[in-house]
Amino acid sequence: xxxxxxxxxxxxxxxxxxxxxxxxxxxxxxxxxxxxxxxxxxxxxxxxxxxxxxxxxxxxxxxxxxxxxxxxxxxxxxxxxxxxxxxxxxxxxxxxxxxxxxxxxxxxxxxxxxxxxxxxxxxxxxxxxxxxxxxxxxxxxxxxxxxxxxxxxxxxxxxxxxxxxxxxxxxxxxxxxxxxxxxxxxxxxxxxxxxxxxxxxxxxxxxxxxxxxxxxxxxxxxxxxxxxxxxxxxxxxxxxxxxxxxxxxxxxxxxxxxxxxxxxxxxxxxxxxxxxxxxxxxxxxxxxxxxxxxxxxxxxxxxxxxxxxxxxxxxxxxx
Amino acid sequence: xxxxxxxxxxxxxxxxxxxxxxxxxxxxxxxxxxxxxxxxxxxxxxxxxxxxxxxxxxxxxxxxxxxxxxxxxxxxxxxxxxxxxxxxxxxxxxxxxxxxxxxxxxxxxxxxxxxxxxxxxxxxxxxxxxxxxxxxxxxxxxxxxxxxxxxxxxxxxxxxxxxxxxxxxxxxxxxxxxxxxxxxxxxxxxxxxxxxxxxxxxxxxxxxxxxxxxxxxxxxxxxxxxxxxxxxxxxxxxxxxxxxxxxx
Ligand SMILES: Cc1cc2nc3c(=O)[nH]c(=O)nc-3n(C[C@H](O)[C@H](O)[C@H](O)COP(=O)(O)OP(=O)(O)OC[C@H]3O[C@@H](n4cnc5c(N)ncnc54)[C@H](O)[C@@H]3O)c2cc1C
Numbered sequence: 001x002x003x004x005x006x007x008x009x010x011x012x013x014x015x016x017x018x019x020x021x022x023x024x025x026x027x028x029x030x031x032x033x034x035x036x037x038x039x040x041x042x043x044x045x046x047x048x049x050x051x052x053x054x055x056x057x058x059x060x061x062x063x064x065x066x067x068x069x070x071x072x073x074x075x076x077x078x079x080x081x082x083x084x085x086x087x088x089x090x091x092x093x094x095x096x097x098x099x100x101x102x103x104x105x106x107x108x109x110x111x112x113x114x115x116x117x118x119x120x121x122x123x124x125x126x127x128x129x130x131x132x133x134x135x136x137x138x139x140x141x142x143x144x145x146x147x148x149x150x151x152x153x154x155x156x157x158x159x160x161x162x163x164x165x166x167x168x169x170x171x172x173x174x175x176x177x178x179x180x181x182x183x184x185x186x187x188x189x190x191x192x193x194x195x196x197x198x199x200x201x202x203x204x205x206x207x208x209x210x211x212x213x214x215x216x217x218x219x220x221x222x223x224x225x226x227x228x229x230x231x232x233x234x235x236x237x238x239x240x241x242x243x244x245x246x247x248x249x250x251x252x253x254x255x256x257x258x259x260x261x262x263x264x265x266x267x268x269x270x271x272x273x274x275x276x277x278x279x280x281x282x283x284x285x286x287x288x289x290x291x292x293x294x295x296x297x298x299x300x301x302x303x304x305x306x307x308x309x310x311x312x313x314x315x316x317x318x319x
Numbered sequence: 320x321x322x323x324x325x326x327x328x329x330x331x332x333x334x335x336x337x338x339x340x341x342x343x344x345x346x347x348x349x350x351x352x353x354x355x356x357x358x359x360x361x362x363x364x365x366x367x368x369x370x371x372x373x374x375x376x377x378x379x380x381x382x383x384x385x386x387x388x389x390x391x392x393x394x395x396x397x398x399x400x401x402x403x404x405x406x407x408x409x410x411x412x413x414x415x416x417x418x419x420x421x422x423x424x425x426x427x428x429x430x431x432x433x434x435x436x437x438x439x440x441x442x443x444x445x446x447x448x449x450x451x452x453x454x455x456x457x458x459x460x461x462x463x464x465x466x467x468x469x470x471x472x473x474x475x476x477x478x479x480x481x482x483x484x485x486x487x488x489x490x491x492x493x494x495x496x497x498x499x500x501x502x503x504x505x506x507x508x509x510x511x512x513x514x515x516x517x518x519x520x521x522x523x524x525x526x527x528x529x530x531x532x533x534x535x536x537x538x539x540x541x542x543x544x545x546x547x548x549x550x551x552x553x554x555x556x557x558x559x560x561x562x563x564x565x566x567x
Contacts, residue, residue: 096442104450110411113442124534137537141534182471240496241479247357289545293545294559295548
C-alpha cells in the first residue's frame with residue numbers, strides 16, 4: 001500500500017507547493033515502510049523531487065487548462081490503479097475543488113487541512129488538522145482503508161533528499177468536461193496570497209485606497225503578496241480577492257505584516273497559521289499586539305515609508 | 320427553476336472556541352449559532368433568483384432540532400420551504416450523503432452550498448454532492464447567472480479568477496463575492512412572521528455513514544509576549560526579522 005501524491009505544475013514545472021508535498025508524502029511512506037509515488041500532469045520532464053521513488057507523468061493536450069471533472073476523474077483513476085493507501089493533495093484552490101470529487105469517485109475518505117505526520121491515538125492512525133479556522137485542532141482518523149490527505153501549506157516544510165525518482169509516462173482516456181473555462185485572469189508575475197512567503201496586509205487604519213501605494217511599495221521590496229482586512233474590501237478600497245480572515249482567504253505564510261489592522265478575532269483566525277507576525281498600529285491597546293511576534297506602536301504613515309527605505313538598503317546589502 | 324440551499328449552523332464568528340473536558344467535542348456553552356457565512360452568500364443569491372427569475376427556493380440542514388432557529392432565519396430571509404434532515408452531522412461524508420438522498424428525491428436545477436463551513440472547514444460537501452447526484456460542479460463561485468438551462472459563473476482561483484460555462488443541474492460552492500456584503504438581508508418583521516408558517520419538514524435519512532472520526536480536539540498553545548520595537552528603531556526590526564526570526 002503505497003502513498004500517492006499529486007504534485008501540481010505551472011508552466012510545465014512544479015509549483016512551489018510540490019516540494020513540501022513530496023517531502024510530506026515521502027515521510028509518511030517511510031513511516032509505513034512503503035514507497036511514495038508522485039503524480040504529475042503536464043510537466044513533460046519532471047525532475048526528481050523530495051525523495052519520491054517514482055513519478056507517474058501524465059501528458060495530454062486537453063489537460064492544459066485545469067478543469068475539475070477531468071482532473072478529478074484522472075486522479076481518482078490513478079488512485080484506484082496504484083492501489084495506494086493515501087493520496088496527498090495540496091491546499092490550493094484547484095486541489096480543494098477536486099478533493100471531494102475524487103473521494104466520491106474512488107470511495108475513499110478525505111481529511112483536509114492536515115498539518116502533521118500521522119500519529120497513533122487509541123490504536124488508530126490520526127491526522128492532526130486545523131478546525132474552526134485555526135481556533136482549534138482535531139485529531140482525525142479515517143474509517144475507510146483509503147484516504148485523501150489535504151496538506152495545509154507551510155505546515156511540514158521542505159526536506160531535501162537526493163533520491164532519484166524514476167519517471168514513468170502514463171496515458172489515460174479522458175472524458176469531456178461539462179464545465180468549460182471561457183476566460184482566465186491572473187496578475188502575472190505578482191506574488192499570490194496562496195503562494196507567497198511574505199504577505200503585507202493593511203486595514204482601515206490606512207484611511208483610504210489612495211494610501212495603498214505604501215502597502216504596494218513595501219510588498220514590492222519584499223517580493224510579498226498584498227492583502228487586506230474585510231472592511232477594506234467591503235468598502236471597495238481593495239478587491240475581494242485580497243480579503244483575508246475567517247470569511248476570506250486563509251494565510252499561512254512565513255511572515256505576515258499587518259498595518260493599521262486592529263486584530264479582530266475573525267481576522268486573526270484566518271492569519272494565525274502564519275509563522276511570524278508583525279503589527280504596526282498607533283493604538284497600543286489594539287488586540288493584534290497580543291497575537292503578534294513583533295510590534296511597532298506608531299503611525300503607519302511615518303513608520304511604513306521608513307521601513308520601505310531601510311529594507312531597500314538591507315536588500316541591496318544582502319542581495 | 321428549483322433551487323436548494325444547503326445550510327449549516329456554525330458558531331458565530333466572534334466565538335472563542337473551547338472543547339469539553341474530555342476533549343471529545345466542542346463546548347457549546349455560551350455559543351451563539353448562526354448561518355454559515357458562505358451559505359448566507361448563497362442563500363442571498365438564491366433569493367435574488369426568486370425575486371428576479373421566479374425561482375422556488377428550498378433549504379436543507381442536516382442536524383438535530385437545535386438547528387431549527389437558524390432554519391427559520393433562512394426562511395425569514397426569503398426561502399420558501401425547509402427540510403431538516405434529522406441526524407447528527409458527524410462528518411462531511413454523512414452530511415453529503417444525507418443531502419444527496421434528499422436532492423435525488425426532490426430534484427433541483429441548482430444546489431448551492433457554502434465552499435466550506437467555518438466550523439470543521441471540511442471543503443468537501445458540495446463536491447461530494449455533485450458526484451453523488453451527477454450534477455456539474457463549480458467551487459469558490461463568486462458570480463452566477465442563469466439563462467434557461469445554461470449557467471455562467473466566475474470562480475476565484477489562486478491569484479486571479481476564471482469565467483466558466485456549464486448547463487444545469489449544477490452544484491456551486493458559494494463564497495464572498497457571489498453577492499455584495501451590502502446585499503445580505505437582515506430579516507424584517509414581515510419575513511419573520513411569514514417564516515413561522517412556512518413549511519419545515521423533518522426528514523429521516525436512510526442510513527448515511529461517516530467516513531472519518533474526530534478522536535480528540537485541542538486548543539492552540541497560548542502565544543508568547545510580543546517584542547515591541549521603538550518607532551524610531553526600524554533597523555532593530557529588520558535585524559530581528561533577519562537574525563532571530565530568519566524570515567528575511
Ligand atoms: C461575520 C463576520 C465575519 C468577519 N470576517 C472577517 C474576516 O474574515 N477578516 C477580517 O479582517 N475581518 C472580518 N470581520 C470584521 C472584523 O470583526 C473587524 O471588523 C475587522 O477585521 C476590522 O478591520 P480593520 O482592522 O481594518 O479595521 P479597524 O478595526 O477599524 O481597525 C483599524 C486599526 O487601525 C489603527 N490605525 C488607525 N490609524 C492608524 C495609523 N495612522 N497608523 C497605524 N494604525 C492606525 C487603529 O488603531 C485600529 O486598530 C468579520 C466580521 C463579522 C461580523
